[in-house]
Amino acid sequence: MLQIEDLSLSFGGVQAVDALSLTVPDGIITALIGPNGAGKTSVLNVINGFSRPQQGRVLHDGLDLLSLPPYRIIQRGITRSFQNVALFGGLSVIDNLIVGFDHRSQAGIMRDLVRTRAVRAHERTARRRAQEVLEFLGITAIARRRADELALGERKLVDLGRALVPHPTLVLLDEPAAGLAEAQKAWLSQVLSRIPGEFGAAVLVIDHDMRLVLGVSNRVAVMDFGRKIAEGTPNEVRTDPVVVSAYLGGGSAGAAHGH
Amino acid sequence: MAALLRRARPGTMARGGAGSPAAILIMLAAALVFPLLEGANVAVMGIATEGLTYGLVTLALNLLMGYGGQVSIGHGGLLAVGAYTTAILATRFALPFIVVLALAGAVTGVAGLLLGLPAGRLRSHYLAVATLGFGVAVPQIALNLGSLTGGFTGLIVPAEQLGSITLGNPVPLYYLALCILVASVLAVRSILSSPTGRRFMAVRDSEDTAPAMGINVGRTKVILFTTSAFFCGLAGYVFALNNAIVEPGSFSFSLSLFFFAAVIVGGMGSVGGSLLGAVLLVIVQHQAVSLGGYSEAILGVAVAVVLLAVPGGLAAVPRRLRGLVAGARLRHPATAGAASLREEPPGPPSPTGAPREG
Numbered sequence A: 001m002l003q004i005e006d007l008s009l010s011f012g013g014v015q016a017v018d019a020l021s022l023t024v025p026d027g028i029i030t031a032l033i034g035p036n037g038a039g040k041t042s043v044l045n046v047i048n049g050f051s052r053p054q055q056g057r058v059l060h061d062g063l064d065l066l067s068l069p070p071y072r073i074i075q076r077g078i079t080r081s082f083q084n085v086a087l088f089g090g091l092s093v094i095d096n097l098i099v100g101f102d103h104r105s106q107a108g109i110m111r112d113l114v115r116t117r118a119v120r121a122h123e124r125t126a127r128r129r130a131q132e133v134l135e136f137l138g139i140t141a142i143a144r145r146r147a148d149e150l151a152l153g154e155r156k157l158v159d160l161g162r163a164l165v166p167h168p169t170l171v172l173l174d175e176p177a178a179g180l181a182e183a184q185k186a187w188l189s190q191v192l193s194r195i196p197g198e199f200g201a202a203v204l205v206i207d208h209d210m211r212l213v214l215g216v217s218n219r220v221a222v223m224d225f226g227r228k229i230a231e232g233t234p235n236e237v238r239t240d241p242v243v244v245s246a247y248l249g250g251g252s253a254g255a256a257h258g259h
Numbered sequence B: 001m002a003a004l005l006r007r008a009r010p011g012t013m014a015r016g017g018a019g020s021p022a023a024i025l026i027m028l029a030a031a032l033v034f035p036l037l038e039g040a041n042v043a044v045m046g047i048a049t050e051g052l053t054y055g056l057v058t059l060a061l062n063l064l065m066g067y068g069g070q071v072s073i074g075h076g077g078l079l080a081v082g083a084y085t086t087a088i089l090a091t092r093f094a095l096p097f098i099v100v101l102a103l104a105g106a107v108t109g110v111a112g113l114l115l116g117l118p119a120g121r122l123r124s125h126y127l128a129v130a131t132l133g134f135g136v137a138v139p140q141i142a143l144n145l146g147s148l149t150g151g152f153t154g155l156i157v158p159a160e161q162l163g164s165i166t167l168g169n170p171v172p173l174y175y176l177a178l179c180i181l182v183a184s185v186l187a188v189r190s191i192l193s194s195p196t197g198r199r200f201m202a203v204r205d206s207e208d209t210a211p212a213m214g215i216n217v218g219r220t221k222v223i224l225f226t227t228s229a230f231f232c233g234l235a236g237y238v239f240a241l242n243n244a245i246v247e248p249g250s251f252s253f254s255l256s257l258f259f260f261a262a263v264i265v266g267g268m269g270s271v272g273g274s275l276l277g278a279v280l281l282v283i284v285q286h287q288a289v290s291l292g293g294y295s296e297a298i299l300g301v302a303v304a305v306v307l308l309a310v311p312g313g314l315a316a317v318p319r320r321l322r323g324l325v326a327g328a329r330l331r332h333p334a335t336a337g338a339a340s341l342r343e344e345p346p347g348p349p350s351p352t353g354a355p356r357e358g
Helices: A040-047 A070-076 A093-104 A109-114 A117-137 A152-164 A182-199 A210-216 A234-238 A241-249 B002-007 B021-038 B042-067 B075-092 B097-119 B124-144 B170-192 B195-205 B217-243 B253-266 B271-287 B294-309 B314-331 B333-343
Strands: A002-011 A014-024 A029-033 A055-060 A078-080 A170-174 A202-206 A219-224 A227-232
Touching: A002 A040, A014 A040, A014 A055, A014 A227, A029 A040, A029 A182, A029 A210, A040 A078, A040 A170, A040 A202, A070 A078, A070 A093, A078 A152, A093 A117, A093 A152, A093 B195, A109 A117, A109 B170, A109 B195, A117 A152, A117 A182, A152 A170, A152 A182, A170 A182, A182 A202, A182 A210, A210 A234, A219 A234, A219 A241, A227 A234, A227 A241, B021 B042, B021 B170, B021 B271, B042 B075, B042 B170, B042 B195, B042 B217, B042 B253, B042 B271, B075 B097, B075 B124, B075 B217, B075 B253, B097 B124, B097 B217, B124 B253, B170 B195, B170 B217, B170 B271, B195 B217, B253 B271, B253 B294, B253 B314, B271 B294, B271 B314
Parallel strands: A029 A202, A029 A219, A078 A170, A170 A202
Antiparallel strands: A002 A014, A002 A055, A219 A227
């Protein structure tokens, strides 16, 4: 379980996150929504160690994540995808998926060089695992393609795949549906809703597509101007007048859906 | 420079072209029979060994640039560290050649480690300047450490013996250089297809997000610089024996520039391309000796031409040719259908319905 307590993060004069408290329970999908600039990505960046908050704690199963450098976060079982899909462009799709799995290999460069039995075993396990995830995502056909040759829809799924391969317990997804066509979004929501069941992982997802987010999530927290303005089940949030006004005020019609 | 380098899109693992196993085997066969043709010609053998030596440094630099995404225009300095280590050990101690070779690699590796520490914090042209400083500083330091390095006159390297074979003789040295090069190529390929190699390439492709995948970027860069430097140290050993004298004047800035140019001309991210690029430029430089100071200009022109005409370097030429042939077929009405079928890779299953971007 991830508990964010009284988190504040500012950049210069901009208060990106303002005294936010949020719990991400195990085994379900939690959505974090809000208008553009509400501070959603900043929250992921703090969990991930990319941004250091001025105040607050981020407890993961009791350990404060803020004491860890970014590259240690994955060792806690926390993985993430990126809004701008920063794949490793020169690597094949399967190698992109394996990179996150490699932190499990204890071998240094010398053992990698001579390919000890353990290194070869790691390589086999990693490939098998990546193959499973490719099958789960329905993209086995592109396994050997270079990541920078892929179409956006494929890249989005590979980015999601990278977050699933390392046996995560918590997956942070930053706008997985951005830029996708309707048919692709339908497939994505199917995939997302199966993650807790098939991977035993909790999901914290950010997205602007209300229909998709409210459709797949069990819990929803709403942010505006760095603060949490509402929290509850998708149905509760959908009808919350505070949420509706935040979205209408913010110029997005998304939350009016369902009224 | 960063923008220019971005044109030279590095490859993943060798796929066709100069990096394919077939191409590498052909190059190896040619290298093996070469002394049978030219073994009697001492000058030519010296140049051939130089080609292998510079090929190894270029490979080491390509590991750093093409696979690790870091820049160095100071690899001549690393070669100098390896060569001086060899010369100092060979003049003062009677060590077996394999020990000297290993120490040349190890000492240069440590130099690379020190160079890699700031590299963890610097990017692109800042890193280029730092490595440039290193490359310029090494011969200066050697010049001033006269008691150890022989100062301006340098050190004469005694010919080492391996049983009854004198390693300093042109043909044995050539084959020794070839063995070291082949072993290094195998080692580099092994590293590249391991977790360590994937970390190098991940840092190259997305340094900002790599930590989210569990990669310690600073540590990865230090390992990368150390590894690259180790291979330069091995090359330094051969360099010392091949030149028979190690002096500051051998490691001018233009040598570092040469390795940089050889990587670009051969192809960023191509093992075979590194070797081809180095050998080609060695030949060009020896042809251009009579032109005096113009040889650096030739390097600059070669880099510019390659970046503009074939950004992938020599390694990409076969792929480009295949592309041209396929393009011609596509335009030809009779075969257009078949060609377009071949060109279309099997897409992802339709549920994703991914629209193909242009």
